[in-house]
Each structure stands twice: as structure tokens, then as C-alpha cells.
Amino acid sequence: MRAEWQAHIDELLKEYRDKRAQLRELQERLATAEATATAADGMVTVTVGSQGQIKNVEFDPRVYRRLSPTELADAVMEAAENAASQVRQEVQDAVNPLAPPDLEGFDLGKILGAPPRDFEETRERYGFRPQE
Structure with missing residues (x-):
């Protein structure tokens, strides 16, 4: 069960990092638009x-x-x-x-x-x- 939870946590962490990178890119795009x-x-x-x-x-x-x-x-x-x-x-x-x-x-x-x-x-x- 622990491995399943770790996989889920890793997936959530990856989604968070991806969204954070997208938001950073959006901020840069909006600042220069x-x-x-x-x-x-x-x-x-x-x-x-x-x-x-x-x-x-x-x-x-x-x-x-x-x-x-x-x-x-x-x-x-x-x-x-x-x-x-x-x-x-x-x-x-x-x-x-x-x-x-x-x-x-x-x-x-x-x-x-x-x-x-x-x-x-x-x-x-x-x-x-x-x-x-």
C-alpha cells in the first residue's frame, strides 16, 4: 500500500511542478505582452x-x-x-x-x-x- 501512496504523491507533486512552471511562463508572457x-x-x-x-x-x-x-x-x-x-x-x-x-x-x-x-x-x- 505504501508504494501506491508514494506513486500518487509523486504524481501530485509532478502536476504541481508542471502547473507552477506554466504559471511562471504565463507571468512572463503577461509581463511582456x-x-x-x-x-x-x-x-x-x-x-x-x-x-x-x-x-x-x-x-x-x-x-x-x-x-x-x-x-x-x-x-x-x-x-x-x-x-x-x-x-x-x-x-x-x-x-x-x-x-x-x-x-x-x-x-x-x-x-x-x-x-x-x-x-x-x-x-x-x-x-x-x-x-x-
Whole structure:
């Protein structure tokens, strides 16, 4: 009987170590997750991190001649929201395999909150108001 228990304990210990390694890998993946999106015909590029923070914004030099300040702000917000949506999906895809099987339909968005519905809500939520 002792050998059976030892085999069971060894199996549980292996499962624990495997899950711990998977969680460590998930933590690293979530810490480095980011997505990049463009708007305004590629003239605005925004990179967003795993928690929705803007990590980088790039403008094509032509953007200043082609877009008004309001249009530029809208393009930045559009690219940021698209990148945030992509990174949310990447995070969801990374978390899903480790979610317990009884959490079918697990939605990370319910935990992190829904993304803004549109540019106006994004501006209000984050207090962003462009000057014209």
C-alpha cells in the first residue's frame, strides 16, 4: 500500500511542478505582452502594454499636414483602442489554458472591466481632451 501512496504523491507533486512552471511562463508572457495598431492610413502607430498602458506613439511626419488636432487625437485614440483590444485578446488566450475546466466561458474582461465603447468614452474615462 505504501508504494501506491508514494506513486500518487509523486504524481501530485509532478502536476504541481508542471502547473507552477506554466504559471511562471504565463507571468512572463503577461509581463511582456504588447500589441501595436495603426490608424489614419498608417500615419499613427500606438503600442499598448498588457495592462492597457500606452508604451509608444509614433507619427508619420506627414500627419501634421494632413490631420487637424482633433483628427490626430481621434487617430491616436483609435490606434490605442485597437492595440488594447489586441493585447486583451492575447492575455485572454494566454490565461484560458490555465483556467480551471469548470470556468467554461471565462471572460477576463469581466475582471479587468470592459473597454471603452468609443473615442468619447475613452476621453472621458482617461480625462483626455485635445486642444484645438
